[in-house]
Amino acid sequence: MAGAVPLDAQPYNTCGKALEVHSSSAVIVSCNGATEQQFRRYFTQQQNIAWLTFVVPADTQLTFDLVPSGSADNLDFLLFKDADGSFCRELNSAKARPLRFNLSTPQPGKGSGTGLSIGALHDSELHGDAPPFCKSVKVKRGERYYLLVNDAGGPGSFNFYLHLNYPGQAVPESISSIDARPIKVPPMARSHKYILRLMVTDSLGNPLKAMVDINGIIPKQDFSRTLSEDSIAIDYSRKTTIYCNSPGYMLSATSFTAPDAGYGGNLTIRLSPIIKNKDITLGGIMFETRKADLLPESEQPLLNLITFMRVNPKLKIMIKGYVNDPYGSDKGRARTLSEKRARAVYNFVKDRGVARSRIKYKGCGSESLVYPHPENMSQEQANRRVEIIIE
Template identity: 25%
Template sequence: MCKTLNILLFFFLSFCSFGYTQKVKDTYSACEGTINIFRSNSFTLQFLGQKGNSNRFSQYPALKHITSGNQIWFSFVAPTNGSVSLEISSKRTGLRLIVFDAAENNVCTDISSGNAEIKRLLEPADVSVIGLSEHVTEAFQYPLQIEKGKTLHFVVIADHDHPEYIQMDFRFHSDDPGFSEYKSKEVNLKKDRETPSLIVQVRDKETGKPLVADLILKGVRKYDGMYNVSDLVFDINRKSKIEFYCDHEGYFFKDSSNIAISAEKDNLLLIELEPVRSGKSVQIGGIEFIPGTSQITENSIPKLNRLKDFLIINAMLNIEIQGHVYEPGEDNSFSGQKMSEARARRIMKYLTDHGINKERLSAVGYGNTKPIYKNPKTYSEEQANRRVEILIK
């Protein structure tokens, strides 16, 4: 399993099986599928092994010789004035790095038309490590200065068409000595003893021990933002519905939305994360299908993208996608078995269509043979039986 710190990645990807237009170019091997990096991090990514030539840089005389379509794109928006350094390494030689300054219009259009500015171009011969560093060599150029709110776009290019892995250490160095990459690292932000509180706790699900995790909260107004905490307390002045996104290295991500928060009493939000290891399975909530079909609902796309992002930044993991259905009064019908298999395959297709190597995935259906609730009494218990799980292989 790769050692990696979780980063938040957002892609806007789709394909025709779910009522969308297929856009293979929207994977992260092209500008349209750019991975967004929000803070300093170390992680592993995989080239998709794209074959054929790319004419993305045809408008740049200095780049016309670069034709390989085996690329990884990512971008970074500066939270303050500062500089960016990075180191990228691979087992193979033949790495190239181009850094573009984002233009005023759509950056992908501007790169295609030759209007985006090239800030750095690295293409040293016969090296497997390149980057931006104060220690300048043939393979390293100076870090890039960047102003608050500006965006840099990076593309790493392989001279081969193999699905190789790269290791990347990305660092943002702020000019503000008081800058923190998190909104707050304080555990207790409560200011008024008389008002109700929201108490957030992040715990290892197996041991109950605290985990200092990356946490994004939305829906609590002045406390919205990113935190790096195991325990967080703040005031609640009005009832609301919140959502959260939680990540920790070596654990499955966990998200939830529409959590009702009371303004009349204290609220406890317990986030239990499950460790990632071979043989471990976890339910991926929020993935739903149109009844009686394997069609994934549009509301499920964000959760599928989170699963995709998890696999991108944990590029050494292989998973088995497991489909389960709920059939009242049935042990396991032929149709239920086939439906569970079709749903697992549909999720696998979504992931492969959006850049995940199919060699890392398998899909199985269990029909109605492994219900969580053998005699469900509520709709939520029925939904728990009608689920998707992933197994780390």
């Protein structure tokens, strides 16, 4: 590609004044405008922006490079698709959500360029020590895109290299190398919600499609979706539990509490292959004191068990109940109560559609205590548990 063409210093600081870029262009653009109000939650540092726009000439894979002119420049970007030609007119509406964005901070010795790359892993990257490139985008002929670039290092300029790969040509790689290090997100200015990018993988880190249920996102509202990666909005300081199930893998429950500040961060949940004949404790199963009545907070963990049974329809399980009686003061009562509690779990699962031929139960009393001599309530609770064995 030929060298970049310098442009005059006119501001491209609004969507309506966006610089029109052609597929053969490599241009030098100045960042010297203030961004629209709704995008300031992304650009929490200095705001020195420029808008660019282009039309795709053919079905292809879109990549581009933003290369700063100076060492102090720190480029961020948001990429939007104009679906119906009204993007600039509806910019203030909730529809204006970026298709890709990268807010990462340049790292010493890694270069300070950013953009889209064929080999990048994620649709978006947040502030901090994050990969500088996002995944490329499959685009179609005639589609229009808008690119909002911010120089957080102060008023400056950058080279914009637009790569539109025509059919029959090799897919272009980015100018800069790809850095796929894990993201560490520092505290940031408060936005409306905390954006959690959730990724589900197998034990080797390969993306894994899973049924994900999250309770407690906002009061009286839960989240349920099949995904391998997604961004989820969570109220600040809210505690959630993330349940994951995938065929051939163990059920998973992960506690997560959103911080009270910051734009967002990443969470990767790794699922382990199913192992038969191994005791698995079901966390969160609670009963009335000295009774076998399930407490309301037990519902979500048990629904997760049902989901696990449904996505693995050939599995059979044994439900085992335990009580905390470290001194064996009443072994008969302990075994009876533990059996009633195991049966309560059995009935919950059976009554919600799991065939009784797939589930058994038994009471184990105070056998196999996790803590033979509990020293606090937490250890007593660990002894007072429900386990399953996959048969």
